[in-house]
Amino acid sequence: MKIATWNVNSIRTRLEHVLNWLQANPVDVLCVQETKVIDADFPRSPFTDLGYHLYISGQKSYNGVALISRTPLEDITAGFTPILGESLVGELDAQKRVITGVLDGIRIVNLYVPNGSEVGSEKYVYKLRWLQVLREYLAALCLKDSSQPKILVCGDFNIALEDRDIHNPKGREKHIMASDHERAALQTVLELGFADVFRKFTEDGGHFSWWDYRSGSFQRNSGWRIDHHYLTPALYERAIACTIDVAPRQLEKPSDHAPVTVELEVAL
Amino acid sequence: MKIATWNVNSIRTRLEHVLNWLQANPVDVLCVQETKVIDADFPRSPFTDLGYHLYISGQKSYNGVALISRTPLEDITAGFTPILGESLVGELDAQKRVITGVLDGIRIVNLYVPNGSEVGSEKYVYKLRWLQVLREYLAALCLKDSSQPKILVCGDFNIALEDRDIHNPKGREKHIMASDHERAALQTVLELGFADVFRKFTEDGGHFSWWDYRSGSFQRNSGWRIDHHYLTPALYERAIACTIDVAPRQLEKPSDHAPVTVELEVAL
DNA sequence: GTAGATCTAG
DNA sequence: CTAGATCTAC
Numbered sequence A, B: 001m002k003i004a005t006w007n008v009n010s011i012r013t014r015l016e017h018v019l020n021w022l023q024a025n026p027v028d029v030l031c032v033q034e035t036k037v038i039d040a041d042f043p044r045s046p047f048t049d050l051g052y053h054l055y056i057s058g059q060k061s062y063n064g065v066a067l068i069s070r071t072p073l074e075d076i077t078a079g080f081t082p083i084l085g086e087s088l089v090g091e092l093d094a095q096k097r098v099i100t101g102v103l104d105g106i107r108i109v110n111l112y113v114p115n116g117s118e119v120g121s122e123k124y125v126y127k128l129r130w131l132q133v134l135r136e137y138l139a140a141l142c143l144k145d146s147s148q149p150k151i152l153v154c155g156d157f158n159i160a161l162e163d164r165d166i167h168n169p170k171g172r173e174k175h176i177m178a179s180d181h182e183r184a185a186l187q188t189v190l191e192l193g194f195a196d197v198f199r200k201f202t203e204d205g206g207h208f209s210w211w212d213y214r215s216g217s218f219q220r221n222s223g224w225r226i227d228h229h230y231l232t233p234a235l236y237e238r239a240i241a242c243t244i245d246v247a248p249r250q251l252e253k254p255s256d257h258a259p260v261t262v263e264l265e266v267a268l
Numbered sequence C: 001g002t003a004g005a006t007c008t009a010g
Numbered sequence D: 001c002t003a004g005a006t007c008t009a010c
Helices: A015-024 A086-094 A122-144 A180-190 B015-024 B086-094 B122-144 B180-190
Strands: A002-007 A029-033 A053-057 A065-069 A074-078 A098-103 A106-112 A151-156 A227-231 A239-244 A260-264 B002-007 B029-033 B053-057 B065-069 B074-078 B098-103 B106-112 B151-156 B227-231 B239-244 B260-264
Touching: A002 A106, A002 A151, A002 A227, A015 A029, A029 A098, A029 A106, A029 A151, A053 A098, A065 A098, A065 A106, A086 A122, A106 A122, A122 A151, A122 A180, A151 A260, A227 A239, A227 A260, B002 B106, B002 B151, B002 B227, B015 B029, B029 B106, B029 B151, B053 B074, B053 B098, B065 B098, B065 B106, B086 B122, B106 B122, B122 B151, B122 B180, B151 B260, B227 B239, B227 B260
Parallel strands: A002 A029, A106 A151, B002 B029, B106 B151
Antiparallel strands: A002 A260, A029 A065, A053 A065, A074 A098, A098 A106, A151 A227, A239 A260, B002 B260, B029 B065, B053 B065, B074 B098, B098 B106, B151 B227, B239 B260
16 A cells, blocks of 8 residues: 655646646555635545545645545545534634545545744744644544554654754754754654654665755755655555655745655555 | 737746647747736746847836737837826826837837726726827827838727627627627727738638637637737738637636737748 | 736726 | 735744
């Protein structure tokens, strides 16, 4: 089974890129973020015409996530609320950042973690609070899914967990996506029993999934590895590959993110 | 000698279309309108690298005209003022709508006539006033250029002179580009001794140079012939062809106008 | 640097 | 419907 995550930075603008990539990379599920479109305007037929099943949760202009699946998914939920209830989640689900579905007993959680703007800002505080609620959310899912849950949590985390995930970690403490508070907040989530599957196969740095559009970052490989797949042990041990596909980032009018694919040794 | 006129609706957005068209259609001079760019930002090198000479008069966002010539042009002037003086022209030259140059003794006047917005509007009044000053301008050029002037006046006139120049002339009196006042104002200009060279070769209707972007006008050929070449008798008798090239209007992200080319039987 | 929203212009 | 300007967000 192959599952990919890709922040497409507007599904409408990136439609051809995404369709072409899916044809060349026949993953079972593609998790996309930053669709930037309300559900009514999501370009459904280009995907359904190719036989894909779509599960979307979008809003106007910002955020928005979707699951694009070769076969139907089960138990679809959008946002934290269906699992945690309104009182715990509050206003966090106003921004469409979470969609979840189950394929062959494997729960796929597709996230678009808040960017946070600047360290210390209001949006930064929101990001940290969102990660706290994410922990509650994943804890609830783990409980729900048996003693050995098979959960894959992927998406754009807007956090580089380690210095080797940044082209230049100098001054990273003051930089959004690399501050101590963000890293700690994500670590607290992962303590539930999730491991970064990319690091099962690749030890060295210099591997990134996002490059700022500005100042030729991609050409200089001034990137960040902020798009991740985190797996529970039952899945982690079955992972046989995790790769970042840089090719789409080289096309005309690319997303600023590259897709990241994980392959699991499970019969489908 | 071949001379073409083309409202490109942004030279920056249409750059590839224009370059490709010039390669496939080696005219001597291409007169473009609605460049929509200040002179400092005009994409010069794509043209000069191919050996073209550029003469431009642009402004921010709106209007803007340019002459793109295979060989150098002489006696370049932009606006009405260099010929008529400031007192007669007033504020009309604030909008960059006129550029003129001479090739092999033939004066080429490239115009972007005001659109006029709606019949009776302030912009409509401006359009009519502009056409009055255009008459003075061309009259002055005719006097300047000898008793048998060789003048070609081309561009986007935003006027369909006859009903056969409109896909549906019904109610045209109330429509901008076809009202009686506009037609009369242009006729008054042409009385100086200019003739529409397209009609030397083509009698029938159904030939258009502009199709609204909206409501699939091009697919339904709901067009208007508003891009013209007007010639003094000395040139008119030497004209051997005048054609509208619909091909660029069929491309992706086209201009709403098609180029119109006139061929003159003159040695170069 | 890129994308969307909103505005103006055509 | 398309393009540019200005704004916000990333």
